[in-house]
Amino acid sequence: MFIFSKEAAILGACVFSLVGCGGSGSDNSDSGNLDPATITWTQGVFEPSSKFDQQCQALNEKHWLRSWSHETYLWYDEIIDRDPALTDGVLNYFALLKTENTTESGAKKDNFHSSLPTDEWRAQSQSGQTFGYGFKIRLISASAPRQAIITYTEPNSPAATQNLARGFEVLEVDGVDFVNASTQAEVDVLNAGLFPSESGKVTTFVFKDINTSETREVTMTAQTITGQAVGNIKTFANGEVGYFQFNRHNAIAEKPLFDAFNTLAARNVKDLIIDMRYNPGGFLQMASQVAYMIAGAENTDGKIFEKTIFNDQHPTFNPITGERLEPVPFTDEFVGFAENPAINPGTPLPSLDLKRVFVLTTGSTCSASEAVINGLRGANIEVIQIGENTCGKPYGFYPTDNCDTTYFSIQFTGVNNKGFGEYADGFAPQNSTGSEFQPVRVPGCAVADDFSHQLGDENEALLSTALAYRATGTCPVASSMTSKQGFAPALFTDTPKVQDNRSTTLIEQNKILEY
Structure with missing residues (x-):
């Protein structure tokens, strides 16, 4: 039989040098123990990631990411090795540390390379908390003419309070025509309304009930939603x-x-x-x-x-x-x-x-x-x-x-x-x-x-x-x-498309091992 202890099941466990807990955050401070002036980069030569672990200065963090990715990323040999000093920002550098290859069907091999502040990841993984209105939608067509329908609503959520339910189709978001919007600015409004990244976002929707063709306008405020699993x-x-x-x-x-x-x-x-x-x-x-x-x-x-x-x-x-x-x-x-x-x-x-x-x-x-x-x-x-x-x-x-940011890299x-x-x-x-x-x-x-x-x-x-x-x-x-x-074919077009690119959503769609 296979038993995880409680300590082994929660995020906070720190049992191996590649993974730490705490730190001062992913910023540009000089709080790390290694002097960035002493760090060098040679293409194809990798220091152990443990050398940079929890050294919370931007260049140290990028070198940790580089070495950690080389050690653990499933397709490590498909990463282009770049000098960390030449990319601004820790998360911008992390975004480069993945394969750009595709599967035989033409889909990207890795769509789930992402990160979250560690406290947000703990809230999501432990309590099922995300930001939103309490409805889930299915994007049947992401580019015009678009179609998105509510699949279900969470109990005791703003959507449930408004009596929204499975079968309600999205027609408008904050005055923008969901079906026919053609500019990137309009689609940005659609994405911001449908997929809020923080509590407090107030959005006005127009829905149509596909069973009755009745239309309804509702205004909801995004909040922290605990989903029913x-x-x-x-x-x-x-x-x-x-x-x-x-x-x-x-x-x-x-x-x-x-x-x-x-x-x-x-x-x-x-x-x-x-x-x-x-x-x-x-x-x-x-x-x-x-x-x-x-x-x-x-x-x-x-x-x-x-x-x-x-x-x-x-x-x-x-x-x-x-x-x-x-x-x-x-x-x-x-x-x-x-x-x-x-x-x-x-x-x-x-x-x-x-x-x-x-x-x-x-x-x-x-x-x-x-x-x-x-x-x-x-x-x-x-x-x-x-x-x-x-x-x-x-x-x-x-x-x-590492340094209060939790990274998700296919391993x-x-x-x-x-x-x-x-x-x-x-x-x-x-x-x-x-x-x-x-x-x-x-x-x-x-x-x-x-x-x-x-x-x-x-x-x-x-x-x-x-x-x-x-x-x-x-x-x-x-x-x-x-x-x-x-x-869907619409996602391969160059026209503006509605899509949920929030890290919380990308991270959900994977197999997670914790210890």
């Missing part, structure tokens, strides 16, 4: 089929996941539909917990959930922790990711002991969520995928603090118990058609997201298809909105 726990088919919505793998999700599986186990469900259509990822070990609670001990005994693979400089030892590389097992105990866990770490997890599971997906199903699919398939659990092509992110990182990929892990173009239901990408085909049905019904409604297209497939083994005619969310 797990909800909508239900049963169908005379109690034989369990269902719940799983939105993110963060620290506060562990207890509600524990409760959801206990509830469904007590009801003796025979099948499970897990709705991860908007789950962008998060903690990898939580994905292994979910997989264990689906499959149980007998189905996972002696099998690994994922073997993590770092760059070719580190075939034996983990470059972050210094420990010998060991695969991630199917975790059968409560870890205690949160700072004050509601359940004692080490408490056995419940399980449904299923040999198959139905997973509802869209292009917003990313990384740790995809790891659930891949890990179960590696253990010979039948995964039936209902919905759309997942996003394709088999990569992950350790959040790493590993992974393979399942059968040695498979190449799904950079995502997973897609077997009968999907027309994709320009090369997804891994999974048994199931291609179904477009249905905004005319609420999530958990038995008549909603993905859920109703899963129930019908369980009964008949057949699919309706394949349908989908885009070949792959996030890589």
